[in-house]
Amino acid sequence: TTRDTGEGGSQLSTVSITVVGASGDLAKKKIFPALFALYYEGHLPEHFTIFGFARSKMTNEELRTTISSTLTCRIDQRENCADKIDKFLQRCFYHSGQYNSEDSFRQLDIKLKDQEAGRVASRLFYLSIPPNLFVDVARSASRGASATQGWTRVIVEKPFGRDADSSAELTNGLAQYLSEEQIYRIDHYLGKELVENLSVLRFSNLVFEPLWSRQYIRNVQVIFSEDFGTEGRGGYFDNYGIIRDIMQNHLLQMVALFGMEAPVTLDAEDIRNEKVKVLRSMRKLKLEDVVIGQYKSHVKGGVKYPGYGDDPTVPKNSITPTFAAAALFIDNARWDGVPILMKAGKALHTRRAEIRIQFRHVPGNLYKKLFATDLDLATNELVIRVQPDEAIYLKINNKVPGLGLRLDKSNLNLLYSERYNKEIPDSYERLILDAIDGDKRLFIRNDELEAAWGIFTPVLKALEEKRVSPELYPYGSRGPIGAYYLAAKYNVRWGDMGDN
Amino acid sequence: TTRDTGEGGSQLSTVSITVVGASGDLAKKKIFPALFALYYEGHLPEHFTIFGFARSKMTNEELRTTISSTLTCRIDQRENCADKIDKFLQRCFYHSGQYNSEDSFRQLDIKLKDQEAGRVASRLFYLSIPPNLFVDVARSASRGASATQGWTRVIVEKPFGRDADSSAELTNGLAQYLSEEQIYRIDHYLGKELVENLSVLRFSNLVFEPLWSRQYIRNVQVIFSEDFGTEGRGGYFDNYGIIRDIMQNHLLQMVALFGMEAPVTLDAEDIRNEKVKVLRSMRKLKLEDVVIGQYKSHVKGGVKYPGYGDDPTVPKNSITPTFAAAALFIDNARWDGVPILMKAGKALHTRRAEIRIQFRHVPGNLYKKLFATDLDLATNELVIRVQPDEAIYLKINNKVPGLGLRLDKSNLNLLYSERYNKEIPDSYERLILDAIDGDKRLFIRNDELEAAWGIFTPVLKALEEKRVSPELYPYGSRGPIGAYYLAAKYNVRWGDMGDN
Amino acid sequence: TTRDTGEGGSQLSTVSITVVGASGDLAKKKIFPALFALYYEGHLPEHFTIFGFARSKMTNEELRTTISSTLTCRIDQRENCADKIDKFLQRCFYHSGQYNSEDSFRQLDIKLKDQEAGRVASRLFYLSIPPNLFVDVARSASRGASATQGWTRVIVEKPFGRDADSSAELTNGLAQYLSEEQIYRIDHYLGKELVENLSVLRFSNLVFEPLWSRQYIRNVQVIFSEDFGTEGRGGYFDNYGIIRDIMQNHLLQMVALFGMEAPVTLDAEDIRNEKVKVLRSMRKLKLEDVVIGQYKSHVKGGVKYPGYGDDPTVPKNSITPTFAAAALFIDNARWDGVPILMKAGKALHTRRAEIRIQFRHVPGNLYKKLFATDLDLATNELVIRVQPDEAIYLKINNKVPGLGLRLDKSNLNLLYSERYNKEIPDSYERLILDAIDGDKRLFIRNDELEAAWGIFTPVLKALEEKRVSPELYPYGSRGPIGAYYLAAKYNVRWGDMGDN
Amino acid sequence: TTRDTGEGGSQLSTVSITVVGASGDLAKKKIFPALFALYYEGHLPEHFTIFGFARSKMTNEELRTTISSTLTCRIDQRENCADKIDKFLQRCFYHSGQYNSEDSFRQLDIKLKDQEAGRVASRLFYLSIPPNLFVDVARSASRGASATQGWTRVIVEKPFGRDADSSAELTNGLAQYLSEEQIYRIDHYLGKELVENLSVLRFSNLVFEPLWSRQYIRNVQVIFSEDFGTEGRGGYFDNYGIIRDIMQNHLLQMVALFGMEAPVTLDAEDIRNEKVKVLRSMRKLKLEDVVIGQYKSHVKGGVKYPGYGDDPTVPKNSITPTFAAAALFIDNARWDGVPILMKAGKALHTRRAEIRIQFRHVPGNLYKKLFATDLDLATNELVIRVQPDEAIYLKINNKVPGLGLRLDKSNLNLLYSERYNKEIPDSYERLILDAIDGDKRLFIRNDELEAAWGIFTPVLKALEEKRVSPELYPYGSRGPIGAYYLAAKYNVRWGDMGDN
Structure with a gap:
C-alpha cells in the first residue's frame, strides 16, 4: 500500500478532493473535519486542494466560515491549532453547479486545474448526496472533470439500492461511467x-x-x-x-x-x-x-x-x-x-x-x-x-x-x-485516507x-x-x-x- | 472428599496430630504455624490434640513457649488473635522418646488416649525427621500408637531415596508397617x-x-x-x-x-x-x-x-x-x-x-x-x-x-x-488439611x-x-x-x- | 509377555490343566478341542498334563473316548493327525470328586504330582461349572491342589453374578482364596x-x-x-x-x-x-x-x-x-x-x-x-x-x-x-493360551x-x-x-x- | 452446466467445429477420433459441422479418407460402427487457407454458414498449430469467422510461452481479439x-x-x-x-x-x-x-x-x-x-x-x-x-x-x-465436450x-x-x-x- 505521493514527488503531484453535496449535514459534520484531521496528522500530500460542490450559491469564504466552526483539534494536538486551521482553510474552495450538468463539472475542472498548477493531479470525488443522484454525478464528473494524469476515484455511501434489482441497476448505471476500480463504496461501520x-x-x-x-x-x-x-x-x-x-x-x-x-x-x-x-x-x-x-x-x-x-x-x-x-x-x-x-x-x-x-x-x-x-x-x-x-x-x-x-x-x-x-481516529478519516491511498480493503465490491x-x-x-x-x-x-x-x-x- | 468430622459427629470424634521431630527447624517454622492457621480458619475438627515428639527432653510448657513465637495471625484475622493462640497452645503437648522405640510410642499412645478421652480418634503422624529414620518410626508408631477406631496416617517428606534402588528399599520398608493408603508423601511445591x-x-x-x-x-x-x-x-x-x-x-x-x-x-x-x-x-x-x-x-x-x-x-x-x-x-x-x-x-x-x-x-x-x-x-x-x-x-x-x-x-x-x-494459604496448611481429609491428590504415590x-x-x-x-x-x-x-x-x- | 516355557526350561517345567466340570457340554465341544489345537500347533509346553474333573465316575480311557470324538485337525494339518491325537490323549486323565471337597482336590494333587514328576509345575484350573460352585471349587482347589513352585491360575466363565451385589459377593468370595492376579474371567466373544x-x-x-x-x-x-x-x-x-x-x-x-x-x-x-x-x-x-x-x-x-x-x-x-x-x-x-x-x-x-x-x-x-x-x-x-x-x-x-x-x-x-x-483360531484356543502365558489382556478384571x-x-x-x-x-x-x-x-x- | 442443445432447440441450433491445423499429427491421432467418439456416444448436438483447416490443399474426400483410418469403435460399440463412421464423415469438410489471412477465414465463414443453414450456430476453433501462430489465427478467425448468434470459442494447447514474459505477451495478444471467456487453454493431463x-x-x-x-x-x-x-x-x-x-x-x-x-x-x-x-x-x-x-x-x-x-x-x-x-x-x-x-x-x-x-x-x-x-x-x-x-x-x-x-x-x-x-474416455473427448458445454473447470485461466x-x-x-x-x-x-x-x-x- 505505497502512497502515490512519494517524497521527491510531492512537489510535482497533488490530490484534489471534491465534496459533492458540500452544503449537507454529513459534509459539515464529518467529511470536512475528517479532511482536516488527516491534514493535521500529515496524512494528506504536501499539496492538495479541496472543493465543495453543491447547487446553492456560496463564496469560498462562506464555505470556509461554515466549515471552520466544525473543525477541532484533538487533545494532544492543541499546539498551533488555529494556525493549522487557517492553512487548511486556504486550500478549501467552493464551486456551485448542477449535479447532472457536464458543464458545471467542466467549470470545476478549470478551477481544479488552476489550483493543481501543472502538477500530476489525482482527483477524488466524495458523493455526499442522495443515491438517486449518483449516476448523474458519475456521468457529469467523469466526463467533465476526470483527472488527466493521475487517478480519478469516487466515494459513494449507502444506500446502494433497495433490493437486488435496484442495486444491480445502480451498479450498472455507475459502470457506464466508472470502472469498478474507481468506485469506493463506503460502509463506515466497517472500522x-x-x-x-x-x-x-x-x-x-x-x-x-x-x-x-x-x-x-x-x-x-x-x-x-x-x-x-x-x-x-x-x-x-x-x-x-x-x-x-x-x-x-x-x-x-x-x-x-x-x-x-x-x-x-x-x-x-x-x-x-x-x-x-x-x-x-x-x-x-x-x-x-x-x-x-x-x-x-x-x-x-x-x-x-x-x-x-x-x-x-x-x-x-x-x-x-x-x-x-x-x-x-x-x-x-x-x-x-x-x-x-x-x-x-x-x-x-x-x-x-x-x-x-x-x-x-x-x-x-x-x-x-x-x-x-x-x-x-x-x-x-x-x-x-x-x-x-x-x-x-x-x-x-x-x-x-x-x-x-x-x-x-x-x-x-x-x-x-x-x-x-x-x-x-474517526472512521471517515480512515476511509478517505484509504481512498486516497487506493486501499480498498474497507470498501464494498x-x-x-x-x-x-x-x-x-x-x-x-x-x-x-x-x-x-x-x-x-x-x-x-x-x-x-x-x-x-x-x-x-x-x-x-x-x-x-x-x-x- | 467428605470430611470425617461431620456436624453431629464432632462431639464424638477427634484427630490427634503427632509432629515427630518437633524440635527441628521445619516443625517450628512451618508445621506448627500451619496447624495454627488451620485451627484459626476453622479447618481443624472441634476437638483435636497436637503432640510434639522428639528425643530431647522438654515440658509441654517449653514446647508451647517455643512454638508460640512462630505463630502469627493474618492481616484479616487480627481479631482475637492472642486469644486464639492461647486456646491452640492448650491443645499442644510434648512427648520425649526414641524414634526406634516401640515403647516410646506406647507411652505416647497412653497420653494420646488420655487426651482423646474415649472419642473415635484418628491419628496423623508428621515425620519431620531425616529419611534414614522413616522406617524405624513407621514400625514403632504403627505398632505402638496406631489408632484403634479411626484412621492412622503418616506424612513423610522427601528425599525418598537417592535413586531407584534406595527409593524402592524405603518404599518396601514402609510397606511392611503401613499400607499405601496410609502413607502421605509430601511434595510441598505441588501447590x-x-x-x-x-x-x-x-x-x-x-x-x-x-x-x-x-x-x-x-x-x-x-x-x-x-x-x-x-x-x-x-x-x-x-x-x-x-x-x-x-x-x-x-x-x-x-x-x-x-x-x-x-x-x-x-x-x-x-x-x-x-x-x-x-x-x-x-x-x-x-x-x-x-x-x-x-x-x-x-x-x-x-x-x-x-x-x-x-x-x-x-x-x-x-x-x-x-x-x-x-x-x-x-x-x-x-x-x-x-x-x-x-x-x-x-x-x-x-x-x-x-x-x-x-x-x-x-x-x-x-x-x-x-x-x-x-x-x-x-x-x-x-x-x-x-x-x-x-x-x-x-x-x-x-x-x-x-x-x-x-x-x-x-x-x-x-x-x-x-x-x-x-x-x-501456605502449602503446608493445604497439605496437612488434605491429609486429615484423606485427599491424596497432592501426595505422591x-x-x-x-x-x-x-x-x-x-x-x-x-x-x-x-x-x-x-x-x-x-x-x-x-x-x-x-x-x-x-x-x-x-x-x-x-x-x-x-x-x- | 514372555512364555514360561523357555527353550532350556522345557525339560524341567510343566503345566497341568484341570478342566473342572469335564463331563459338561462346553468341556467336550470347546475346551478339549481347543487344548488339542494348541497342542497340535506347538503352543503347549513340551511336557503337560490334562485332567478332567467332575462328580461322575469315569476312567481315563472313558474320558479319552469321549473327547476323542470331538477332536479334529484343521484342513492344513491333516498330516499325522491321528498320530497327534493319540499322543495328546495319552496326556489326558480323569479324576472324580466333589466340587466342595478339599479332599477330592488333595487326591487330584497327588495324581498331578505323579504326572508332573518333579518338574517345576504350574497349574491351570478351568472352571466349566455353574457359577454357584465357583467359590467352593476356588476354596477346595486352592487349598488342596495349588502349585507349589509354579503359578496357579483359575479360569472362570460368566455369568459373574446377576447384578452389582451378587457380582460383588462372588468377587469377594473368590478373593478369599485367590488373588486377583490368579483369576482369569473369560469373555470369549472378546476375540x-x-x-x-x-x-x-x-x-x-x-x-x-x-x-x-x-x-x-x-x-x-x-x-x-x-x-x-x-x-x-x-x-x-x-x-x-x-x-x-x-x-x-x-x-x-x-x-x-x-x-x-x-x-x-x-x-x-x-x-x-x-x-x-x-x-x-x-x-x-x-x-x-x-x-x-x-x-x-x-x-x-x-x-x-x-x-x-x-x-x-x-x-x-x-x-x-x-x-x-x-x-x-x-x-x-x-x-x-x-x-x-x-x-x-x-x-x-x-x-x-x-x-x-x-x-x-x-x-x-x-x-x-x-x-x-x-x-x-x-x-x-x-x-x-x-x-x-x-x-x-x-x-x-x-x-x-x-x-x-x-x-x-x-x-x-x-x-x-x-x-x-x-x-x-477359535477364541477358546487363544484364551487358554493367554492364561498359560499370563497375558490378561482379554480377561475381565x-x-x-x-x-x-x-x-x-x-x-x-x-x-x-x-x-x-x-x-x-x-x-x-x-x-x-x-x-x-x-x-x-x-x-x-x-x-x-x-x-x- | 446446461447444454446449449436443449430438446426443442436441437432443430434450430448447431455447432461448427473447425480444427485449425487439420493436417497435423495431433489432429489425425487425437482430435478427429475424439470428435467421432463424442458423436458415437451422442454427446454432439443433433446437427453439427466439422471443418478441417490448413495450408495444404485437400478435398473434403481426401480429408475424410485421411481421418477415416484413425476412427475406431470401442469394444462395447461394435454395432453399426461402419454406419456411424459414414454418417460422421459426411459432416466433415475441409478448407484450405492461410493462418494469418482474414480472407481465408471469411471464405471459411461462407462455407460454415452454408452448412449451418440458418440455424443458431456456435463455433469452436481448435488451434492444433504451433504457438507462434496463435495470435494470427485468433485475429483472422475472430474477425473473419466469428459466430453471429451463438458463442465463439477457441481451444489452444500448450506451450503458452517460454516464461512469464512471453506468456504474458501471448495472453495479451490473444486478449486483443478474444475475451478470456472465449479462450480454452487445454492441459490434457488434467484428466x-x-x-x-x-x-x-x-x-x-x-x-x-x-x-x-x-x-x-x-x-x-x-x-x-x-x-x-x-x-x-x-x-x-x-x-x-x-x-x-x-x-x-x-x-x-x-x-x-x-x-x-x-x-x-x-x-x-x-x-x-x-x-x-x-x-x-x-x-x-x-x-x-x-x-x-x-x-x-x-x-x-x-x-x-x-x-x-x-x-x-x-x-x-x-x-x-x-x-x-x-x-x-x-x-x-x-x-x-x-x-x-x-x-x-x-x-x-x-x-x-x-x-x-x-x-x-x-x-x-x-x-x-x-x-x-x-x-x-x-x-x-x-x-x-x-x-x-x-x-x-x-x-x-x-x-x-x-x-x-x-x-x-x-x-x-x-x-x-x-x-x-x-x-x-480419452481426455480429448472430455475436453472438447467441455468446451462445447462451456465448462471451464479443466481449462487454465x-x-x-x-x-x-x-x-x-x-x-x-x-x-x-x-x-x-x-x-x-x-x-x-x-x-x-x-x-x-x-x-x-x-x-x-x-x-x-x-x-x-
Whole structure:
C-alpha cells in the first residue's frame, strides 16, 4: 500500500478532493473535519486542494466560515491549532453547479486545474448526496472533470439500492461511467480497527484460529442497538427500514469479516474475495427466520419518549420495522449448522454494536459432575465490541484462589485499549485516507453487494407483499419478545441481556 | 472428599496430630504455624490434640513457649488473635522418646488416649525427621500408637531415596508397617492452587484443551531458580545435589500435572493414575541431555558472594551440582517430539518457579509476508508461575490502535490474582488439611515415585560413576552457558531470559 | 509377555490343566478341542498334563473316548493327525470328586504330582461349572491342589453374578482364596483378533485416530443377533435374560475396547486400565432407554418355528427378554453426546455380531447442492464385524468413472481376510493360551466387572420390580418395532437393516 | 452446466467445429477420433459441422479418407460402427487457407454458414498449430469467422510461452481479439476423472478432509515418468525442456488440484479461483532446489538405446534437461513446511504419472516400543495414479490374522476401477465436450498461467544464464542420483522406488 505521493514527488503531484453535496449535514459534520484531521496528522500530500460542490450559491469564504466552526483539534494536538486551521482553510474552495450538468463539472475542472498548477493531479470525488443522484454525478464528473494524469476515484455511501434489482441497476448505471476500480463504496461501520484487529488476532496468533469453526463455536450473535429513535428525522429511514439500513450492510459485513477463510494475502482484493465467498455460502433468509418490531411511545421517569409513529416525518400507519432479528446460516464446511443471529434496533435500552461468539459446552465436563451449577451455561464467550469503546474480550472460568474449590468467571481483555492512550481516529478519516491511498480493503465490491442483496431480498419482498406488521415495543426497552423466541428456536440465548 | 468430622459427629470424634521431630527447624517454622492457621480458619475438627515428639527432653510448657513465637495471625484475622493462640497452645503437648522405640510410642499412645478421652480418634503422624529414620518410626508408631477406631496416617517428606534402588528399599520398608493408603508423601511445591487452576483452566473451559498438545506446543520449559546459595547449610544438600533435590520431584511433578490426560474424574486416585501414565511415557534421561553447574564466588557492588565450595559445611572439592538443565521427552501421542526443558539452580540472578509453554509459529503466517520482523519468534507463550506470586498469563500479538498497522505483544492475565485479595494459604496448611481429609491428590504415590526415579536414576549413576565436573557459574548469574547450548540443540530459547 | 516355557526350561517345567466340570457340554465341544489345537500347533509346553474333573465316575480311557470324538485337525494339518491325537490323549486323565471337597482336590494333587514328576509345575484350573460352585471349587482347589513352585491360575466363565451385589459377593468370595492376579474371567466373544486389529488400526496408522471421536462420529451401534432360539435349552437362559447374557458383558466389552483412550503401553494392565475408565465414564442406563422383546412362534415356508414360551424348559408366562435394545452414553471428552446403541436378540432373521460406526454428515457438503439425493444419509460408515467372518470395512462415496458425475458407494475392506488363508483360531484356543502365558489382556478384571454391573444393575432392577412385559416379535423377524423408536429418539438409523 | 442443445432447440441450433491445423499429427491421432467418439456416444448436438483447416490443399474426400483410418469403435460399440463412421464423415469438410489471412477465414465463414443453414450456430476453433501462430489465427478467425448468434470459442494447447514474459505477451495478444471467456487453454493431463475423483473423495466423504493438511501429511510427491526418449522427434522438445514441457503445467496443475481449499461451489470459476490461490501461495522455485538430468545411451539385453544427444533432431551439445526434480513449498496455513517434491523425466525405467502423499509417523507409536522394525518408515501413504490405469489407493498397517502379533501392509483401493468395466474416455473427448458445454473447470485461466510462470521463471532463467549442465543418466534407469539428494535434503524418500 505505497502512497502515490512519494517524497521527491510531492512537489510535482497533488490530490484534489471534491465534496459533492458540500452544503449537507454529513459534509459539515464529518467529511470536512475528517479532511482536516488527516491534514493535521500529515496524512494528506504536501499539496492538495479541496472543493465543495453543491447547487446553492456560496463564496469560498462562506464555505470556509461554515466549515471552520466544525473543525477541532484533538487533545494532544492543541499546539498551533488555529494556525493549522487557517492553512487548511486556504486550500478549501467552493464551486456551485448542477449535479447532472457536464458543464458545471467542466467549470470545476478549470478551477481544479488552476489550483493543481501543472502538477500530476489525482482527483477524488466524495458523493455526499442522495443515491438517486449518483449516476448523474458519475456521468457529469467523469466526463467533465476526470483527472488527466493521475487517478480519478469516487466515494459513494449507502444506500446502494433497495433490493437486488435496484442495486444491480445502480451498479450498472455507475459502470457506464466508472470502472469498478474507481468506485469506493463506503460502509463506515466497517472500522478498520475491527477488521485489522480481527485479522491480527486470528492470523498472527496460533491460539485463536483452531477455535474458529463449528467444532468449537455454538452460535454467533451480531448485535446493533441504538438508544434513541428517529427523533424527527424518520423521513429517509421510513423508506428503508432497519433491515436495509443496518442489517444488510453493516451487520452482514461484520459477519463476512468474522467468518471468512484466511485470505491468500492481506491485499484488499484477496480479503474481499474471501468475504464474497462467505456471503455466497449464506442461505437466503426466510420469513420464518425474521422477527420485526417498531417502537412505541413510553413514559419513564415522568418523561414521555415518542413512538416511531409520533415522528411527524414518518407516514401515518407506517409498518416500517425499526427493529429486526434474523437467523442466518453459512452453509460451508467451517460454519455448517452454526446459527448466526442478528439483531438491530432503534430506541432500545442501550447503545452498542458487537459480535458475540458463544462457544460450545465442554464435552464430558469433569466439573459438571462435581457441582450443582449448570456449567453448560457457563461456556466461554468471545465478545468483539465495535462501539462504544472498541474492545475484544474472552469470558473464561477460573478458580477462586484459596482452600476449597470455587469457580468464577473472568473477562480476559484481548485488546487493552487502556494501554494505548492515543485517540482512535474517526472512521471517515480512515476511509478517505484509504481512498486516497487506493486501499480498498474497507470498501464494498460490486459482487459483495450483489451477494448481500441476494440473502436479504427475498425476505424484504415477502415482508412488503404480505404487509407484515411489526411487533410494537416500548421506547427504551429490550425490543420485541419475538426476538427471544427466534433465538430459542435455534437454541441460542442472547448474550447482551446480562451485564456485559 | 467428605470430611470425617461431620456436624453431629464432632462431639464424638477427634484427630490427634503427632509432629515427630518437633524440635527441628521445619516443625517450628512451618508445621506448627500451619496447624495454627488451620485451627484459626476453622479447618481443624472441634476437638483435636497436637503432640510434639522428639528425643530431647522438654515440658509441654517449653514446647508451647517455643512454638508460640512462630505463630502469627493474618492481616484479616487480627481479631482475637492472642486469644486464639492461647486456646491452640492448650491443645499442644510434648512427648520425649526414641524414634526406634516401640515403647516410646506406647507411652505416647497412653497420653494420646488420655487426651482423646474415649472419642473415635484418628491419628496423623508428621515425620519431620531425616529419611534414614522413616522406617524405624513407621514400625514403632504403627505398632505402638496406631489408632484403634479411626484412621492412622503418616506424612513423610522427601528425599525418598537417592535413586531407584534406595527409593524402592524405603518404599518396601514402609510397606511392611503401613499400607499405601496410609502413607502421605509430601511434595510441598505441588501447590494445590497450581494443580487446581491448571485443571480448571484446561477442563472447565473449551478454549484451552484443543491447544494442549504437540500440534500447537513447540516446547515446554520448567524453570526453578533461587537467588541464594546454600549459605552455610550445604551439608544436607551436598549429599543430594540439585537434580535429586528439585528436579526429580518438584519439577517432574509439575510436568506430570501439566502433561497428563484428562482424568476420568477429579478424584485423587484418578488424577494420580494419569500422572503415573505421563511419567511412565517419559524417556529415560541421557547424560548428553543434561548440563550441570556449580556456583562460584562473585564480587558485585563491593560485596563478595561466596561460592558453593566456600560453604564450610560442604566437603572440599565437591562436584555436587547446584544447577542442572535437562531435556526430557514424553513419548506418547500427545507430546511426541516436544522437548520438555528443565532448569533448576541455586545462587542465580532471580527467584522464580514457573512452567513456560511456547507455542509453534503460525503456519503460512500472513503477517510474515508484510513485515520485516521475525514473527516466528513472536509466537504465543503461556506462562504458569508458581512463585513468586502465582499467576497464569498468555502472550499474544495484537494491533496497536490507530491508523497504520503496527503489531505489539500483550500479556493476558488468565488468573487475576489482583482480583482476589484473600491471602493465599501456605502449602503446608493445604497439605496437612488434605491429609486429615484423606485427599491424596497432592501426595505422591509409590508407583509415581518409582516412575520418577526410573527417569533420573541412569543419569545420576552416570554422573557419579564418571565423576562429571560441573560448569562453574558466578553467584547471581544466569547459570552455565551449557544450558543455552542444550536448549539450542532442541531448537529452544529459554523464555525466562527476557523481562517476563 | 514372555512364555514360561523357555527353550532350556522345557525339560524341567510343566503345566497341568484341570478342566473342572469335564463331563459338561462346553468341556467336550470347546475346551478339549481347543487344548488339542494348541497342542497340535506347538503352543503347549513340551511336557503337560490334562485332567478332567467332575462328580461322575469315569476312567481315563472313558474320558479319552469321549473327547476323542470331538477332536479334529484343521484342513492344513491333516498330516499325522491321528498320530497327534493319540499322543495328546495319552496326556489326558480323569479324576472324580466333589466340587466342595478339599479332599477330592488333595487326591487330584497327588495324581498331578505323579504326572508332573518333579518338574517345576504350574497349574491351570478351568472352571466349566455353574457359577454357584465357583467359590467352593476356588476354596477346595486352592487349598488342596495349588502349585507349589509354579503359578496357579483359575479360569472362570460368566455369568459373574446377576447384578452389582451378587457380582460383588462372588468377587469377594473368590478373593478369599485367590488373588486377583490368579483369576482369569473369560469373555470369549472378546476375540483377540478384534482387540488387536482395532488396536493396530487405530494406533499403528495415522489416518484413523483423528476420526475416532464425537467430532466425526455420529453414533455407534453394537449389534448381536442369533438366528435361532433357546431350542429346548432355555432353562439356564431364563434365569438371566438377554441383557445379562449378552449385553452387560460381551457388548459392553466391545464398547470399552472400541472407545478407550490410547493405553500407555500394550500391556494387559494398561489396556484394562483404559477399559475401566471408559466403563466408569458411562452413564447408568435408564429404563426409558431400553426396549425389551421376546420372540413368539412363527410359521414360515410351512415350518412352524416355536416361540420362547414354547420351550418346555422355560417357565410358564416368563417375561424374560430374549431381545433388548439400549441407548448408552459415555460422558467423557471423547464421546460426550454420541449415542451408543446396543441391540442383542435371539431368533432373529440373521446371525451377526458387529460394531457399526456411523460418521457425521459432511459439513457444508458441496455435493448436496448439486444433487437431489439425500447425501446426509450417504455418510461414511465403519463396520467391525466379529462374526460371521471377522472383517473391518469402511463405506465411502466415490465417483463412477466416465463422462458425467455420478456418485456411488463402495466398501473398502480394511482387513483383507481373503488375503490370509490361514484358518483363524477359535477364541477358546487363544484364551487358554493367554492364561498359560499370563497375558490378561482379554480377561475381565474385578473393577471392570464392577463398573459394568454399575451401568446395568439399575435398569435390571427396574425391569424386575415393575415386571415390564417384553414386546413380542415373530421368530426369524427383525425384532420389536420399539428398537426403531429407541434409535429414532436419538436420531439414529440401525445400520444392519440394509444389505451389509 | 446446461447444454446449449436443449430438446426443442436441437432443430434450430448447431455447432461448427473447425480444427485449425487439420493436417497435423495431433489432429489425425487425437482430435478427429475424439470428435467421432463424442458423436458415437451422442454427446454432439443433433446437427453439427466439422471443418478441417490448413495450408495444404485437400478435398473434403481426401480429408475424410485421411481421418477415416484413425476412427475406431470401442469394444462395447461394435454395432453399426461402419454406419456411424459414414454418417460422421459426411459432416466433415475441409478448407484450405492461410493462418494469418482474414480472407481465408471469411471464405471459411461462407462455407460454415452454408452448412449451418440458418440455424443458431456456435463455433469452436481448435488451434492444433504451433504457438507462434496463435495470435494470427485468433485475429483472422475472430474477425473473419466469428459466430453471429451463438458463442465463439477457441481451444489452444500448450506451450503458452517460454516464461512469464512471453506468456504474458501471448495472453495479451490473444486478449486483443478474444475475451478470456472465449479462450480454452487445454492441459490434457488434467484428466477430469482425477479432478472429480479427488473432489468427490475429499468433499463428499467425512473421513479424508481432516487428514488433508500439514498436520498429517509429511510430504507430497508428484511424479511423471516416461519409459521412452524423444526418439527422433526432439526438435520441438529441445526448445522447451522437461520443466516447461511437463512440470510448469501438468505437474503444477496436479499440485493445485490436490492442494486447493474447498471451493465455494463446484462451478468452474470457483474451482479455478482456489487453484489460483494455491499457486499464488507457492514460493518461487530456487536453483538449489532443482536437479536436472539428461539421458545418455545405454545398452541392455544387447539392444542399444540412444541417448538424447543421439537424436538427430536435437542440436549438438544441447544442455536441455530431459529430467528434472524440484522441491516446492506452499506457504499457506494448510501446507506450510510440507515439501512438495516433483519429478519428471523421459527415458526412465517405468511409465507413470501419480501423486503420492506420505503421511507423518504415528506420534507416540505404541507399536514402535514392541517391535524392532522401523515403523516410522511404515507410515501411511495415499497414491493417486493418473496413468497407467487411474487409481487411488491407501497403504495401511494391519495385523496378520492368527495367534501372535505380526503387522503387515495392505493397499486399500479407494477407487475400484475393476468394479466399473466401462472404458474410460480419452481426455480429448472430455475436453472438447467441455468446451462445447462451456465448462471451464479443466481449462487454465490467464491468472493461473501467470501464477504458474511466476513460480518457475526465475529458475528457468538461472539455468539458462548459468548454462547449468544436466547430470547424465542411462536410458531406462531411475534417473540422476541428484534427485535422491534433493529429496533427502527435505527428509523425503521417493515413494515410487518400491514395488508400488
